[in-house]
Amino acid sequence: MIxxxxxxxxxxxxxxxxxxYIIKLKDCGIEEVIIMHVVDLKIIRETDIIFDGEVDEDxxxxxxxxxxxxxxxxxxxxxxENGLRISFLVKIGNPCSEIIRAADEMNVSMIVMGHxxxxxxxxxxxxSNSEKVxxxxxxxxxxxx
Amino acid sequence: xxxxxxxxxxxxxxxxxxxxxxxxxxxAGTEEVILLHVYDxxxxxxxxxVESELHPDESIERAKHEVVxxxxxxxxxxxxxxxxxxxxxxxxxxxxxxxxxxxQKIIEIAKQNDVSLIVMGSHGERGIVEKLFGSTTGRVIAHxxxxxxxxxxxxxNNH
Numbered sequence: 001m002i003x004x005x006x007x008x009x010x011x012x013x014x015x016x017x018x019x020x021y022i023i024k025l026k027d028c029g030i031e032e033v034i035i036m037h038v039v040d041l042k043i044i045r046e047t048d049i050i051f052d053g054e055v056d057e058d059x060x061x062x063x064x065x066x067x068x069x070x071x072x073x074x075x076x077x078x079x080x081e082n083g084l085r086i087s088f089l090v091k092i093g094n095p096c097s098e099i100i101r102a103a104d105e106m107n108v109s110m111i112v113m114g115h116x117x118x119x120x121x122x123x124x125x126x127x128s129n130s131e132k133v134x135x136x137x138x139x140x141x142x143x144x145x
Numbered sequence: 146x147x148x149x150x151x152x153x154x155x156x157x158x159x160x161x162x163x164x165x166x167x168x169x170x171x172x173a174g175t176e177e178v179i180l181l182h183v184y185d186x187x188x189x190x191x192x193x194x195v196e197s198e199l200h201p202d203e204s205i206e207r208a209k210h211e212v213v214x215x216x217x218x219x220x221x222x223x224x225x226x227x228x229x230x231x232x233x234x235x236x237x238x239x240x241x242x243x244x245x246x247x248x249q250k251i252i253e254i255a256k257q258n259d260v261s262l263i264v265m266g267s268h269g270e271r272g273i274v275e276k277l278f279g280s281t282t283g284r285v286i287a288h289x290x291x292x293x294x295x296x297x298x299x300x301x302n303n304h
Contacts, residue, residue: 002169021292024146027172115286131286134267140166140296143286 014114038095151260159266183247248284
């Protein structure tokens with residue numbers, strides 16, 4: 001059964017599109033929706049380089065996590081209004097790895113993700129995050145375009 | 146949102162697993178299921194040689210045509226079996242068998258039929274063509290415009 005869903009979000013419109021699908025899936029027996037945001041460590045490290053090491057990394061991380069937690073609450077209000085049980089998860093690290101790990105650890109039935117279109121250059125260099133998750137995770141993935 | 150589902154299958158275990166999810170989606174409002182098999186036209190080259198050895202008098206075109214005809218008939222029968230399997234869920238169903246390049250046909254048929262969602266296994270039968278050019282599922286995700294539910298084998302291995 002589809003009982004627990006993981007929704008990783010970067011707070012973009014793409015991931016907001018997933019809400020309607022999750023609300024529809026409610027009738028398939030969803031008991032819990034875990035909304036997750038990953039603070040990308042690589043980006044924080046880059047900031048550190050720009051400011052020439054003058055930034056206290058721990059403090060930036062701490063602040064990013066706090067901001068993400070607050071944003072998650074506001075962002076997911078439409079889901080809460082529909083009577084779904086929601087919990088939040090904020091992680092720090094590489095988004096793909098953290099999403100895959102969380103899906104396993106929390107034993108979710110499905111990952112629901114928005115899919116950004118990307119251009120050919122990006123595709124060749126990186127592939128999208130969602131494609132990586134699909135390839136590497138053992139969980140079903142519902143990809144919303 | 147889940148009203149009309151396109152289920153492309155190459156009859157692999159991976160595709161079979163995806164069918165299970167369609168049953169579950171009934172409660173999310175699925176009414177219609179299109180069962181699709183695309184016979185990979187790139188396999189014809191291999192098959193028609195066999196066919197022409199069995200019937201040496203026939204022309205190449207005739208041999209190729211025979212192969213496609215046989216495959217489409219055989220695969221239609223297989224689709225019918227899958228249709229029977231979901232019969233008691235009372236979906237409105239449609240069966241389509243076509244020849245072509247699988248990911249292109251899947252995207253095309255999804256668009257033509259205005260489907261809400263494509264449900265497919267993460268990896269089908271991997272012939273030499275797929276090893277060279279990537280999986281059908283991967284290409285449908287990358288190039289299509291329809292939401293896709295990618296299912297995984299039940300035992301959780303991700304190969």
